[in-house]
Amino acid sequence: MTMRLSLLLAATCAFLVKTSLAVFADEAWTKDYHYALLGEPSDAALFHQPNPSSRASLIYTVSEEGVLGAVNPRDGSLVWRQILHSGDPHGKTAGFLRAGEGQDVVVSGLGSQVAAWSAADGRQAWHVELGSPLADVEILDWVDAAGTPGPKDALAITTGNKAAVSRLDGATGSTKWQYELDTTDEPYQVSISATQVYAILLHKTMMGYIKLKVISLDPVSGHKTDEYILSSENELSTADTIISVGANSASPIIAWTDSAYSVLKINVIGTKTVSTFNIEKHDEHAVTSIKLHAPYHVNSLSHFLVQYNTDVSHRAEVFHVDPKKGKVEKAYSLPNVAGMGSFSTSTADANVYFTRITRDQVMTVSSVSHGVLGRWTVDSFNVAADKDERVEPVRSVSEVSIKGDSVSAVRSAVLLSTGDWILLRDGTPVWQRPEMLASALSAGFAAPMEAEMLVHELEEEAHSSPLQAYIHRITRHVQDLQRLPTILPTLPQRIVAGFLGTSADGVMANDGFGFHQVIACATKNGRLVALDAGNPSKIMWNHPVADLKTGQEWQPSISSPKGGVLELKSKAGAGVQYNATTGEQLVSILPIDVEADTAAKPVKYSVSGNGLEAQMDGNPAWSFMSAQGERIVSLVPRPVNDPVASIGKVLGDRRVLYKYLDPNLALVATVKDASKTATFYVINSVTGGVLHSSTHARVDLSASISAMVSENWFAYSFTAEASDEGPKGHQLVVGELFESLVPNDRGPLAATANYSSLETTTEPFTLTQSYQIPEPISKMAVTRTRQGITSRQLLAILPDSNAVVGLPYTVLDPRRPVNRDPTKDELAEGLVRYAPVIEFNPQWYLNHQREVTGIKEIVTSPALIESTSLIFAYGLDVFGTRVSPSFSFDVLGGDFNKFQMLGTVAALAVATFVVAPLVARKQVNTRWQFL
Numbered sequence: 001m002t003m004r005l006s007l008l009l010a011a012t013c014a015f016l017v018k019t020s021l022a023v024f025a026d027e028a029w030t031k032d033y034h035y036a037l038l039g040e041p042s043d044a045a046l047f048h049q050p051n052p053s054s055r056a057s058l059i060y061t062v063s064e065e066g067v068l069g070a071v072n073p074r075d076g077s078l079v080w081r082q083i084l085h086s087g088d089p090h091g092k093t094a095g096f097l098r099a100g101e102g103q104d105v106v107v108s109g110l111g112s113q114v115a116a117w118s119a120a121d122g123r124q125a126w127h128v129e130l131g132s133p134l135a136d137v138e139i140l141d142w143v144d145a146a147g148t149p150g151p152k153d154a155l156a157i158t159t160g161n162k163a164a165v166s167r168l169d170g171a172t173g174s175t176k177w178q179y180e181l182d183t184t185d186e187p188y189q190v191s192i193s194a195t196q197v198y199a200i201l202l203h204k205t206m207m208g209y210i211k212l213k214v215i216s217l218d219p220v221s222g223h224k225t226d227e228y229i230l231s232s233e234n235e236l237s238t239a240d241t242i243i244s245v246g247a248n249s250a251s252p253i254i255a256w257t258d259s260a261y262s263v264l265k266i267n268v269i270g271t272k273t274v275s276t277f278n279i280e281k282h283d284e285h286a287v288t289s290i291k292l293h294a295p296y297h298v299n300s301l302s303h304f305l306v307q308y309n310t311d312v313s314h315r316a317e318v319f320h321v322d323p324k325k326g327k328v329e330k331a332y333s334l335p336n337v338a339g340m341g342s343f344s345t346s347t348a349d350a351n352v353y354f355t356r357i358t359r360d361q362v363m364t365v366s367s368v369s370h371g372v373l374g375r376w377t378v379d380s381f382n383v384a385a386d387k388d389e390r391v392e393p394v395r396s397v398s399e400v401s402i403k404g405d406s407v408s409a410v411r412s413a414v415l416l417s418t419g420d421w422i423l424l425r426d427g428t429p430v431w432q433r434p435e436m437l438a439s440a441l442s443a444g445f446a447a448p449m450e451a452e453m454l455v456h457e458l459e460e461e462a463h464s465s466p467l468q469a470y471i472h473r474i475t476r477h478v479q480d481l482q483r484l485p486t487i488l489p490t491l492p493q494r495i496v497a498g499f500l501g502t503s504a505d506g507v508m509a510n511d512g513f514g515f516h517q518v519i520a521c522a523t524k525n526g527r528l529v530a531l532d533a534g535n536p537s538k539i540m541w542n543h544p545v546a547d548l549k550t551g552q553e554w555q556p557s558i559s560s561p562k563g564g565v566l567e568l569k570s571k572a573g574a575g576v577q578y579n580a581t582t583g584e585q586l587v588s589i590l591p592i593d594v595e596a597d598t599a600a601k602p603v604k605y606s607v608s609g610n611g612l613e614a615q616m617d618g619n620p621a622w623s624f625m626s627a628q629g630e631r632i633v634s635l636v637p638r639p640v641n642d643p644v645a646s647i648g649k650v651l652g653d654r655r656v657l658y659k660y661l662d663p664n665l666a667l668v669a670t671v672k673d674a675s676k677t678a679t680f681y682v683i684n685s686v687t688g689g690v691l692h693s694s695t696h697a698r699v700d701l702s703a704s705i706s707a708m709v710s711e712n713w714f715a716y717s718f719t720a721e722a723s724d725e726g727p728k729g730h731q732l733v734v735g736e737l738f739e740s741l742v743p744n745d746r747g748p749l750a751a752t753a754n755y756s757s758l759e760t761t762t763e764p765f766t767l768t769q770s771y772q773i774p775e776p777i778s779k780m781a782v783t784r785t786r787q788g789i790t791s792r793q794l795l796a797i798l799p800d801s802n803a804v805v806g807l808p809y810t811v812l813d814p815r816r817p818v819n820r821d822p823t824k825d826e827l828a829e830g831l832v833r834y835a836p837v838i839e840f841n842p843q844w845y846l847n848h849q850r851e852v853t854g855i856k857e858i859v860t861s862p863a864l865i866e867s868t869s870l871i872f873a874y875g876l877d878v879f880g881t882r883v884s885p886s887f888s889f890d891v892l893g894g895d896f897n898k899f900q901m902l903g904t905v906a907a908l909a910v911a912t913f914v915v916a917p918l919v920a921r922k923q924v925n926t927r928w929q930f931l
């Protein structure tokens, strides 16, 4: 009998033991998400085989964000990427990307730097700094007379004060020759024929027109062999109407048009004849832009395609060059099709193919004749977009497979008007990359309305008397009952989901944890894009919200005034509200006025030189003047929604240290270039009063300075230069403000029970502590929870290691005892002995092993459950996760096994059932024994 009992117990224990082994470790890769992005691909994108012996190719691009990368065309995964630094603060210079046929390297050019990279893994082979901005980079795509094997040489043309054409050795990047250009002409591009190198320059005439100057150079010696000016008869008034050309060709060409787009002029470089073609009008819509598509290989046929776009349609014409006569002839036209379209050029041996992508079709033709070699229907691009929006292809690159006389397959990587980069295989979308998120300028969270309503109800219960709360709760459950008919059919799935412990990852409508919040990002191209933080694998919606002209910038900011609503503000003022779930516009106070963004308008604060002015309701409230020679580098206010659970800190001996809580705290960082000092002021942003300040000497002002304020504490970091006292080091300073440093004493504030922040004159007592950290922090943020009970974590972006860390407050606490061990009371509070160096614990890395690159900002939002804060970081990559700084005290872990728990309960029930009669009999027996 006892054996049966112990067997049962053993079985029960076995059930229980297994569950307690892992503590949330399994959540590491499920609760966080990461998009490794490149940015919207520019015209510089191509298919290329990284390994000449294999036919598998990758897609290479230099994006608008200056990121060079390779993507696998099978699944859209990133193979490698490198961030190119343009040296241009506005990042407006376009990047160049070239790959020689059969080469295992790709060559990039951005800013003034040319570099070569291993096509397979992105390792840098060499890089050259040319000291002047690049106008063009090409590859000398033919084997020279000596037949030198190895990587082909590159040609670069630079503008500015070091204008020159340089031939760079393909293996080392060293300059083989350099031809200096006269700086009165503007270098435009470099072209290569089978025998010559041509520098094309823009020559300004006395009348202000542009003429094209061509200088031909010997490719071996770099000596000038000829120079002439093309007669362009006063039609070129700006360089904008020059149509870029395919530079590597048996007979390279240059084409231009007049500002009215009425004639197309084409010159075969090296000849002086200019062929003129009238641009016909097809309907009442005028041509608004012209694009030229030509092959990039010297041994390809000299055929090219000219694309004419109007506001409503597009068409194309294909031209052939007779290399012997230097003559250009029109071969055939491709019909006018409504909407935008994109063309791409592919080559196979000498043959040239053009692939056209329209809203609903992919079609490939040979450059020789207009016969269609392959045609596929596109049902949908399969991306999130506005419901009345027509998603259109913007630009594309294609790879065609030729079988006999027809195209058996075509793969095209297409940038869409939504900012998605997708791959179409024979017209069917295979993958999409949300590259528009790489240019997110602002992001914000919005809780779905359902969740917000629940919070409101719960708060009401918390604030009323127990009886009222009880009645309220009953009413709430009765109301829930009314939803029963809609819930009942979904019940089986819910029960199954409940068993499998997947309910936390369910849908937005019944998200009891508040993990399913909407994250909206306003992107550089004027769109608002939303993700579900609980299910981020898909874009929820994507809307055009600002009509930006080419090159126009805007400064959006996103907030959530109430549950289920997102508000987008442009710097101009009034906001526009959107339904967070659907993205529908709710009330438009004013359309988003991007024009006003360009003229800087004072928002709440305005920084001018060394002064800071605050305005409330448009009237100046106060101004803060820092000392002479100081300039303000950052101003961080306390977060608007920063709940504080307790006004005091409970010490180990149960006494209380009162926090200095002021909703208007702000931290201002100023630097003085002359003395290399940085000063940090904690101010009251309503009165402008300085509550605390500290100055640091020998600060490296070129390194980043970051700062953060929350509750009654602040943190900032900077890099100190090496000195006699210490080596170069990154510093993190943490300060905490108290009403008084005497426990149980409220200091001077005690007398004024209801003080107004405008009137207080009392100053807080500030404790600060500084720490050495292993690397610089570019930006800080703080976790937020619903009630503020959970301890906070300082979130820091580490640009040097492409990481985001969450530092627990106990590590930062300025009250850590210095030069002694903590007392028993301090230990009870969680204080540990001060150490001057904080090493980042591997467990603090929120990104785990992933590289989160280019992160510029972090936003946080409280979940519905108190323990958890949602985090979203953006910049180039997009990374999100949720953290529980005080552990998940209010939620069962993902490894909690309901089956085992129920199994255990069942086993215990059986045990009780079996054992109870035995126990009863035993009790009876014992009683009988006593009698």
Ligand SMILES: *[C@@H]1O[C@H](CO)[C@@H](O)[C@H](O)[C@H]1NC(C)=O
Pocket (backbone or CB within 6 Å): 449, 563, 564, 565, 579, 580, 581, 582, 586
């Ligand atoms: C947002 O749209 C959903 C679905 O149409 C609707 O149920 C919800 O009430 C809307 N929210 C607001 C704030 O209008």
Ligand SMILES: *[C@@H]1O[C@H](CO)[C@@H](O)[C@H](O)[C@H]1NC(C)=O
Pocket (backbone or CB within 6 Å): 751, 752, 753, 754
């Ligand atoms: C607090 O404010 C109320 C209303 O303004 C005032 O009547 C009261 O006297 C104030 N209490 C103190 C201690 O100042």
